[in-house]
Amino acid sequence: MNVAVPVKKPKVKSVEDVQGHADTRQLPINKVGIKDIYHPVKVKDRARGEQHTVANFNMYVNLPHNFKGTHMSRFVEILHRHEREISVDSFGQMLVEMTEHLDASAGHIEMTFPYFVMKKAPVTGVESLMNYQATIFGEHREGKTDVWLKVVVPTTSLCPCSKKISDYGAHNQRSHITVRVEVTVGALYLEELARIAEEAASCELFGLLKRADEKFVTERAYDNPKFVEDLVRDIALRLKRDPRIGRFRVASENFESIHNHSAYAEIAGVGAGLID
Amino acid sequence: MNVAVPVKKPKVKSVEDVQGHADTRQLPINKVGIKDIYHPVKVKDRARGEQHTVANFNMYVNLPHNFKGTHMSRFVEILHRHEREISVDSFGQMLVEMTEHLDASAGHIEMTFPYFVMKKAPVTGVESLMNYQATIFGEHREGKTDVWLKVVVPTTSLCPCSKKISDYGAHNQRSHITVRVEVTVGALYLEELARIAEEAASCELFGLLKRADEKFVTERAYDNPKFVEDLVRDIALRLKRDPRIGRFRVASENFESIHNHSAYAEIAGVGAGLID
Amino acid sequence: MNVAVPVKKPKVKSVEDVQGHADTRQLPINKVGIKDIYHPVKVKDRARGEQHTVANFNMYVNLPHNFKGTHMSRFVEILHRHEREISVDSFGQMLVEMTEHLDASAGHIEMTFPYFVMKKAPVTGVESLMNYQATIFGEHREGKTDVWLKVVVPTTSLCPCSKKISDYGAHNQRSHITVRVEVTVGALYLEELARIAEEAASCELFGLLKRADEKFVTERAYDNPKFVEDLVRDIALRLKRDPRIGRFRVASENFESIHNHSAYAEIAGVGAGLID
């Protein structure tokens, strides 16, 4: 646990030696704080209002060159100052509050959590939960706050080349599509980002499928082959037109069923909501 | 770092308080030692004589109730006593040596490492390396030494149900087949175990495939659908007949391309080489 | 996705080829089911009644030799048959229900989740959440149900040898103590198991500590040095006396601050609640 020590302020003698160092280094620190702390949270949910989940937090501030250290315990206080379960609405507010409470000019928070969406199977309509790894992250710097959403969407990809060259069948596999977007205007739900990725994939995934559904998703993937390059391009096209989105980055990792390595593609761009 | 303290032996006064406790607890310890230490090793290789790799070791001994602690540094000495790179031939010997050097009646070592096999693509014959996670583990207890091999074999599995019910296509995915066998007689190569798992799968994996090869593996998997239950049963059948194998355990985890969870099966049995 | 096919039952022609195989192998399967599926749950909490969290499930049944495959979709149905959030009270009930729904004679479930306990700092009393990784697992076999609790408790360990031989200071580190117990009679809270591990450690951990608290925990650990062997023995002594506990296993992994590997100890035993 550290203690913040401004260099110029008179100090009790017991920490004088510590102070000495600071003058000679003259090095501001980009990020200092706590990493890998878990906390229960409540997250806004389009279908049900809110859902309970558990988040992993990284919380950092910058530190000017003339300060020896930051106040580590204050980061944890910020988490506990809210009710036991933090609402996501308060994410931007928490970012500002943290930066001010730490007497910093820049603050950074990342909050990663499992997120559930109830889905209906494509033919029988049987319902089951699908889980995604979601992250809300952002930075507050010189009075300006940027907030990003990120979601890792597991999907099916089916290889167009394998389909084309083979007399029957086509290799397919689970793919993790990661969509990161800067939210500049209005509300954007995690479900919406996940949906964009699922619609670009060869097929989306479900927790529960009956036989008629399994036939449907098998044929759907075969009818809809996609290279890893197609996945990221088709998603980028959708994000570019969205007036709520500023900068974005899309990646897909396909865990190839014919190799022991992944195919990977990544594309960066800007949406219609970019603020200069 | 701990220090072994036999209860009955006269001690220098500085550790008398430590000794006191031991008498009251009267609890032998099943395993004590070091975990998660890395060391370069040389492993026997059927095709090339030997290969260089890096292993992660767990090394434990038992501890009688009247000893306060074991000598942690001796485990590390055992690793370094051999040449810089440890040969696998010396695994059984290292197990005995460790148990004796630690004055124990039972010793246990697990050594896990990436293992490479050069494979030829099925049509073009182009060569590439395939990697497996291998483990040699064993126990020396009351003069008897058991040595096991374990290998995690990534393969393709193609779902028979999906193939049967769909007009075209079939979902397939990467599957991790884990084969663990007790070697009771003679030499058994990691390649042999990997091969048994690959032959039972819908198709094996390759590092490098040309177009003609990709056509081959796509059709081969489609011609050869396997449930997760089939994978473990077909491998178990092979292991039961092997005169070099005693106890065994086979598991397969299929990373379903239509779900966000795995299908899993596990079967235990005994081979023709079981020693009573 | 698999489909259960009893060998003797007449089948529609489309799956006859699949049936053929089963007769020749004659191999029952120990475990078959789904692995690594996430679901929101509600868990019983001594202080607050219940808490919301997210669990990872593994769910398996056995499969007789004359069945080709199990019904994978039924496992997911079991998870969704309960309300959206599963209560832990219903764990034993879910185990029986799953085994019956799958027409099996043995069933096995593992459910792992982050669990939070509000703790007061030792001097200032400031409150903060501490998180543990908890697991409820169990087996239903031939009409008998065994339920186990497991909790991984992060603590501080301080090395007695280092303290003894050094003129000042002593190396200390985070240790993960894993306690697994079979609950045979009455109620046992996860908090109670965590508490037993924390009381045996050199010091327990807290989310938030003020300066007076940090002084306390530093001195407390120094006053209370423990070898990895001491940790597991002291906990085993407590578990042996507990009338609610049958079989148990305690392990500690100390992430040594002076080495790049861990010290490890493990002890198995039986509590006062063992049922023959």
Place this chain on the structure above:
Amino acid sequence: MNVAVPVKKPKVKSVEDVQGHADTRQLPINKVGIKDIYHPVKVKDRARGEQHTVANFNMYVNLPHNFKGTHMSRFVEILHRHEREISVDSFGQMLVEMTEHLDASAGHIEMTFPYFVMKKAPVTGVESLMNYQATIFGEHREGKTDVWLKVVVPTTSLCPCSKKISDYGAHNQRSHITVRVEVTVGALYLEELARIAEEAASCELFGLLKRADEKFVTERAYDNPKFVEDLVRDIALRLKRDPRIGRFRVASENFESIHNHSAYAEIAGVGAGLID
């Protein structure tokens, strides 16, 4: 497995549908290639000339908007074109070769591997291996090649605040210091980077320590307390003066022994070898 299809080039009829898409999207791709492939390598070693290890590779190129896909198999060919074990000297050369072989204007490779250094214990001089996770990564773009080294150095950190406020003892823990530097001129060994991090820590780690050594490292850490901020600043000071280093980034994650989360700091800067 994908196949590169230039949009303007006449194509055989079987892939015409695939071509159609490319025109409408007009999106270049930043990175496309293979991820998470393992290969044995030989790495330059200051003390012994070279060492054998196993590397994980990510290999990407950019893709212009008018190409449908890249040639995935060529990445694997690049790995195999070299001898079975790749020397690090050839890293820059491999980067250029890959970019050209894929007909790209930019290429990116990351190669991560365990790296071993033989160290002598501080008092007894007993030798043992210490392992580090090392990465060589770089980019070739418009005829210019940047190569970076990264090494994760496990060390001991001892908290100055805990030492100051406590009557005896001080909490300490394992810390992972990550140093990333752009090598602009001359030779820089992984050992040198690791050494810089170890000298800035409260104490370095060893595989094997005898009692006299354990006393030394305990007292050394107590005599040399460091906040996470001190670790990254002291290392940044050293890197800034190095004429072989351009841009750099230093981070430290301290796995606090009194909390269940980490303290973290990160600093970016430029060395004396920066090339504009």
